C-alpha cells in the first residue's frame with residue numbers, strides 16, 4: 001500500500017501515513033483488519049493532527065456520505081458520518097431544518113464534528129452538537145459494529161462524542177434537527193472599546209437565539225480589544241426555506257503560500273482596513289446570507305494561506321463568566337510585556353458542562369490566532385499558565401501546541417477518560433499524533 | 441420503466457446511479473453488497489423521489505446470474521436499458537492463476553456480462569428499443585505482468601462489444617462502450633500514477649448524455665486514445681523494450 005505525506009491545517013505536524021478511502025461497508029472491516037494502528041479521518045480540516053499518525057492507517061470516510069432515513073415530522077435524520085456539512089444542509093435547509101451547532105467550514109464532516117463535539121456561533125444558546133445526537137453506529141476493529149445511544153452502550157456513546165476518534169469509526173449517526181425560521185440573518189454591529197466591553201456586549205441575552213461573536217483588534221496594546229460585536233438574528237420575515245445551495249469555494253483550505261505574509265505592519269494594515277470598513281461603509285444593521293453568516297470562512301481561505309509553509313497556531317479558551325475580568329487583566333498584562341503577533345482575536349458565548357475531553361463549559365470563549373514564532377510560543381506558554389491557574393478550558397482540537405500538563409490540569413476528567421479508553425480498546429488500536437501527545 | 445445498473449454500489453456505478461437519479465429516472469441496482477445497495481437506495485429515494493429496486497447478485501458466479509435471469513424475467517422486461525460499470529480484480533492475478541480465480545475473474549468481467557446481454561437482447565429486439573453500455577479498460581490494450589486475467593477479460597469484452605455494435609447497426613438498440621484509463625475511484629485512491637485521473641462524476645454525465653447515440657466506442661479520459669493508438673501502431677518488439685525500460 002502506498003504512503004502519503006499529510007499535514008495538519010496549522011502546518012505544525014506532518015506524517016507519512018497509509019491512506020484508504022473505502023466506499024463499501026465490507027471495506028471498512030477489511031482495511032481495519034490489516035492494521036494495528038488506525039484512526040478515522042473526516043475531511044482532515046482539523047488544525048491539529050487529529051486524524052493521522054505516522055505509519056498508521058487513516059481511514060477516510062468521505063464516501064460514506066448518504067442520507068439513510070429522514071423523518072420530517074419527528075425532525076430526525078440518519079446519515080452516514082462522512083457527509084459534509086454542505087451536503088447535509090443542502091438537503092435539510094430546503095426543508096426548513098438544520099443543526100445549529102456546526103463548525104464554521106462546510107467541508108467538515110458530521111463524523112469530524114461529533115468526534116470534536118463541535119459548536120457553532122450560537123453556542124451560548126444551543127450548546128454543542130452533543131445535544132443533537134440521538135444514535136451513533138461505530139465500527140471498532142476489536143468490537144465490530146456497535147449501536148450507541150443513551151439506551152444502548154451509553155458509556156461508549158458518551159466517550160465517542162468529543163472522543164477524537166478513539167472509540168473507532170463513526171459510520172452512521174441519527175441527528176435531531178431544529179427548525180430554521182428564516183433563510184437569512186439580520187446582522188447588527190455594535191462597537192466595542194475594549195475586551196471587557198466586548199464581553200459585556202456579547203453576553204447581553206443568552207436566552208435569545210442569537211448568533212453572536214466579536215472581532216477585536218490585537219495589533220497593539222493601545223488597540224487591544226477594540227472592535228465590534230456581530231449579532232446575527234434569524235430574519236423571520238424571510239421565506240423559511242433556503243432555496244440556494246451552499247457553494248463551496250474551489251480553493252483548498254489545506255494549501256499554503258510558500259512565505260508568511262503576516263507581520264506587525266500587515267496585521268495593523270489588515271485590522272485597520274477591516275475596522276474602518278465596518279465603521280464607515282457598512283450600516284449598523286444589514287442582511288447577511290445563511291452561507292456568509294454560518295460559514296464565514298468560505299471565500300476567505302486565503303487567510304490561512306497567508307501564514308505560509310510555517311503555518312500558524314490557534315488558542316481557544318473557555319473562561320467562566322466570573323473569571324473573564326481577571327482573565328482579560330492577565331492577558332493584557334502579558335500582551336503588554338511580550339507584544340505577541342496575533343492575527344485574529346474573537347469572542348463568543350458558550351454554554352455546556354465540561355466532561356471527558358469535550359470542549360464545553362459555561363462562559364466566554366476567547367480565540368487568538370498567532371503567527372508561529374518563538375515570541376508567540378512564549379506568550380502562548382504564558383496563556384497556558386493562566387489556564388492552569390484559573391482552571392479554564394483550552395481547546396484540544398484547535399491548539400496543536402497544547403501540552404499534556406496543561407490538559408491534565410484543565411480537564412478534570414482527563415485521567416478517567418484515558419482509563420475508560422484503555423479499558424474499551426485494550427490494544428490501543430485507534431490513535432493519532434494528537435492523542436499520542438496526550439499519551440492516551 | 442427502469443434503468444438497470446450492474447455494479448452500482450461503488451465507484452463509477454454509484455456515480456452513474458446519481459446521474460440517472462438527478463434526471464429523475466427510476467433504477468434497478470445490482471451488486472454483491474446488499475448493505476451498500478440499501479443505503480444507496482435510501483439516499484436516492486429520499487433526495488430524488490425516484491423508485492429504486494435493489495438486488496444482491498454476484499457476477500463472478502455465472503450460475504447465480506443465470507438463476508437471477510430466470511427468476512426475474514418480469515423485472516427485466518420492464519427495463520429501458522442496462523449498464524455494466526462492473527470490474528473485478530484480484531490480488532496476485534498473474535500468469536499462473538488458479539482455476540477458481542480464473543473462473544471468477546472471467547465470469548465477473550466477461551462471461552456473465554456476455555450471458556446477461558444475450559438474454560436482454562431478446563427483450564430489446566422484441567421492444568425494438570433499449571440501450572446497453574459496457575466499460576472496458578485500457579489495461580486490455582496489451583499483455584502485462586499484473587492483473588493478467590482481468591486485462592485479458594477486458595480485452596475480450598471490448599471485442600464482444602465491438603461485435604455487439606456491429607450486430608445492432610440496423611436496429612434501434614443503442615450500444616456504447618467506454619474504455620477507461622485512470623479513474624478517481626477507491627481502486628486508484630492514494631496511488632501515484634503517471635497520468636491524471638478522470639472524474640467518475642464527469643464520466644457518468646457523458647454516459648447519460650450519450651445514451652441516445654448508436655454504436656459508440658470512446659476512451660475516458662480522452663487522451664488514452666493516443667496511448668492506445670501508440671500501443672497498437674508500435675511493433676511488439678519495441679513495446680516490449682519500452683516496458684522493460686520502465687520496469
Ligand SMILES: Cc1cc2nc3c(=O)[nH]c(=O)nc-3n(C[C@H](O)[C@H](O)[C@H](O)COP(=O)(O)OP(=O)(O)OC[C@H]3O[C@@H](n4cnc5c(N)ncnc54)[C@H](O)[C@@H]3O)c2cc1C
Nearest residue numbers: 042043044045046103104109111112115118119164165170
Ligand atoms: C475554518 C474552520 C473553522 C472551524 N470552526 C469551528 C467552529 O466554529 N466550531 C468548532 O467546534 N470547530 C470548528 N472547527 C474545527 C473542526 O470542527 C474540527 O477540527 C473537526 O473535527 C474537523 O472535521 P473533519 O471532518 O475535517 O475531521 P478530521 O479533521 O479529519 O478529524 C478530526 C477528528 O475527528 C475524528 N473523526 C473524523 N471523522 C470521524 C469518524 N467518522 N469517526 C470517528 N472519528 C472521526 C478524527 O479521528 C479526528 O480525531 C473549524 C475548523 C476549520 C478548518
